[in-house]
Amino acid sequence: MNLPNLLTSIRLVFIPVYVVFFGQGHYGAAFTIVALSILTDVADGYIARKRNQVTYVGSMLDPLADKCMMITVILTLFLEKLIPWEAVAAILIRDVGMILGSLVFHFRGKKMPSANMLGKLTTVFYYAAILLLILQLDIAVWILWFAIAFSFFTSFVYIGQLRHVNQKA
Known part of the structure; x- marks a missing residue:
């Protein structure tokens, strides 16, 4: 268990904590939990790359979290x-x-492309929308729809990368 994997595990623990706070109407605390989740997501990726602590477990747990x-x-x-x-x-x-497709390709022994900037940007858009939704700002739903449209675009790019990586193999 290295530090990046510990941070990812903490993000998994944040999920029920968020549910409790949100369910009790403590939106400020729920907002804080989501914000902390974002920070630990950024931190675990940065630390894993910086300290060369990228692991198979981490590469599976991080997107799952x-x-x-x-x-x-x-x-x-x-x-x-x-x-x-x-x-x-x-x-x-x-x-x-995306999850089912990744599982099918993984179990068929296909190569998976590494995460790219479009995927990271998609996550940023989603988290921005979520934070604005929790704060109940009017523009939040529009930002969410933008994030959704962008996520479908990035999915098609990822599928193209997946095909390209496996054609070379």
Whole structure:
């Protein structure tokens, strides 16, 4: 267990903590938990690369922690009627599709492209939308729709990279 993997594990622990705070109407505390999750996500990636502590476990847990937090937050915001069901459906379709597709390629022994800046930017857009949604700002839903559209664009880019990487093999 290295520091980056510990930080990723902490992000997983943040999920039920967020649910408790949000569910009790403590939106400021919920906002803080999401903000801390973002900071630990940035920190674990930076530390892993800087200290050469990138591990197989970390490369699997990190996106899992991101997706679990994202889906949890989206679902809680939906249950509070802060985002439309269409946005939730679009996010779930894209994320479940990406997860299942990655699993299929992984178990078939295919090479997976490394994370790129578009994927990181997608995460930034999603987190910005989530933080604005928790604060219940009017522009938040528009930012969320932009993040969703951008995430589908990045998915198509990723699929192209996946095909390219595996054609060379």
